[in-house]
Amino acid sequence: MNLRNQVLVWIGFFLVLILLLWVFRGILLPFVVGSALAYLLNPIVNQLQRWKIGRAWGTALVLLGVVAIVVSIFVMLLPLVIQQVIGLIQRLPGYAADLQALARRWAPELNQWLGPERAAQVERSVSDLLGQMVGLVGVVTTEIVNSSITVISVIGFVIVTPVVAFYLLLDWDGMVRGLHGLLPRRHKAEILGIFRDIDSSMAGVIRGQGGVLLIDAAYYATALSLIGLNFGLAVGLIAGLLSFIPFVGFGFGFTLSVGIAIVQFWPNWWMVAAVAGIFLVWQFIEGNILYPKLVGSSININPVWLMFALLAFGTLFGFLGLLLAVPLAAIGGVLVRYGVRKYKASSLYLGPGRGTGTSDVTLD
Template structure:
């Protein structure tokens, strides 16, 4: 098989995959979450197997423990989270009006400090930002209402997701062996190398970045609540759960918390500075300690490409697309890097009749 046919086959495969995702996007959520859960928990099941526990019992034990923990957290925290999120959305227009009133109150000082034209420009900019924030809150609320699960779909999700995860975990080893057996003998070593790179990248996405996301949400929620910020739990969760989009979680959380802090604590600037310090300090810790330790260079995706993937898959497939965007972007990155390596070893790049490093013209 020549290079052109291989490229056409892979392009056809990805077109088929995208079409399948688009056709079945309405029912994919429990399967996507179940598969991610199985991938996340497979190392724990393997560890229990090393202790001579049957694969079925190990799967049931690990999955039951996770379900109990999740249900316990939901029972304890969900009412409080809903109350805070709903309260924040309802109170956001009031915060915007209060901030606008403060800006008007500071207008004489701003005019004296910046000059009349610049002060008016600052006032207009603040009003525009506040208007966009209120509009965004309204759009977000409407989207949640429109795309929210009905009771039947919620029950289906909570039932099907653990079932999907259980059967995937139970048959994980046999599925891996089945994939290995289907690989073409001639290129098996090369394909296995690609699959190892994909596995490393997926581990960085699901285990590493997922861990960073949860730690961010927990830190912001606890810290903002302890400092006494109104709706600190809701703001912290929003900032943490949006942190999978580069800079968006920090930007949204910082803007929301500083706006609330100025209205709530003014004129106590020490408290406002404390709220800002929580975000700025944790951003430094996350970028220099947490992210390198848990994720490292395993994902290796340009932030611009990641944001494009999130917007594109979100527009095409909705919430399921957002869940799939980062893993598929990571897989795409591995395949693109492999294609670049093959291109640089080919006669097309080298300008000779034979590929470099002993490369086969059919590779």
């Protein structure tokens, strides 16, 4: 197969994949989450197999343990989280009005420091930002209320997801062997190398970045609650769970927390600084310790392209698109880097007679 045909095959494959995702987007969520859960738990089940525990028993034990942990967390935290989220939504317009009132109180000092023109510009910017935040919360609330998430769909998700994960875990080795058996023998080693790179990227996305996200949520929720910030648990969880979008989780949590702290603790600037420090110190720890240790360079995607993928897939597929954006972007990155390596080894790049073959480069 020459280079042109290979490119056409891969382009056709991705177009068909996108089409199928779009057609079945309404029912794919439990299957996507179940597949991710199976991929995440497979190393644990493999370890249990090495300890002479049968695959079926190991799968059942691991899934029951995960379900027990999730149910316990929901029972303990869900009522409090819902109460705080509703309270935050109801209180947010009041916080915006209080901040505007404080800004008007600071107006004489701002006039003296910045001059009347710049002070008026700062006040307008703050008012616009607060208005946009209140509007965004209103839009999100309306979307949630008007969404198609019904009691039946939630029950279906809760039931289908563990079932999908169970059967995928049970037959994981068989699926891998079947996939290996379908690979063309001539190019099997090279294709398996690509799959290993994809597996490394998926490990970074699902295991590494997922771990960072959960640690972020736990840290922000705990730290803001301990410092006594109003709705600290809700704000911390939202900021942590949004951290899979580069800079969005930090920016949202920092802005909202500092705004609430100014209203709540005024004129105690030390408390406001402490709230800001919770985010700034953790951002440094995450960027220099957590992320390199848990994720490393396995994803290797520029944050700009990552944000583009999240926005594009989110627009096309909604919430499902947000879940799929990072894994698909990671897979795309692996394939693009492979294509670049093949191109640079070809005579198309090096010149006639200097590459690994003619311009019609094959996989070998």
